Amino acid sequence: MSSIKVEFPNGDYIFVSPQDQHLFEGKLIKRPDDSRNIIYSPVHKNNISIQRYILNPPKGFMGVQKIKDRYNFTRENLEIVDKRDAAKRQRQKYLERNPGRSKQPVYTTSDDKVIVHYSYGEDSFFIIDLEDQSKIEGFTFRKMGTPKRIEAIKEVDGVKTYRSLERLLLSTDKSSRVMQINKDLCDFTKSNLMIESKKRSQLQRGPNKTEGKSSQYKGVYQERKRKGIWRAKLVVDGIANHLGCFPTEIMAAQAYNKYAIELYGEGYVKLNEID
The missing domain is CATH 3.90.75 (Homing Intron 3 (I-Ppo) Encoded Endonuclease; Chain A)
Incomplete structure (x- = not known):
């Protein structure tokens, strides 16, 4: 069967059957390195495999290559299969390559x-x-x-x-x-x-970036009555540990980080990211 060469802007290419040449005409098409996926725009969805694009299989089915080949996407090398059958086939090939392995760990x-x-x-x-x-x-x-x-x-x-x-x-x-x-x-x-506890799990969360919050940092609040003063506190199991007041927002965030590490060690509490 004859084939048509389809070239991508990056110099890559594939071969398709003549009847499928129109699928690629006038489309902005590219293929990431070492991938069988194509990405094209503006009409179609992104990240669709070439075989799926050509065969357009119904729901529950998928397009596959009979022989894995980065370039050969002619009809004679493509087929539509049931997804469940494909999964079973893949599993069987794995077991053949790895004797003794099964679902058992x-x-x-x-x-x-x-x-x-x-x-x-x-x-x-x-x-x-x-x-x-x-x-x-x-x-x-x-x-x-x-x-x-x-x-x-x-x-x-x-x-x-x-x-x-x-x-x-x-x-x-x-x-x-x-x-x-x-x-x-x-x-x-x-x-x-x-x-x-659920309250303690809040320590793992990042800063609350709710609109209107006085600080971009976790555990840091601006004094309402004293402008330019920032307060730091760490709440654990519903109990607020007040860490003091600071002249800058960054100093308050640093105080929060320091106390959190002293209390729990590295890796447990989500710390403020300070530039």
């Missing part, structure tokens, strides 16, 4: 820690204390939400139960919030997990 012990690989992505792992391995045995895991958190799944008599990994490890319920101190989403060792 793989445990690797290192000193007093355990590295748990639960899927086939490079970042699909987490670290726990060796003594906690028994708590997660019998579970499978998946990433959920934004930012990504890890959910533990257990099936008994056909019924699945779901728990967040951090609550499973600390044996807490949904009324408690568990945070990772160093913000490493793969580190679930007990030294990196902390149970906190």
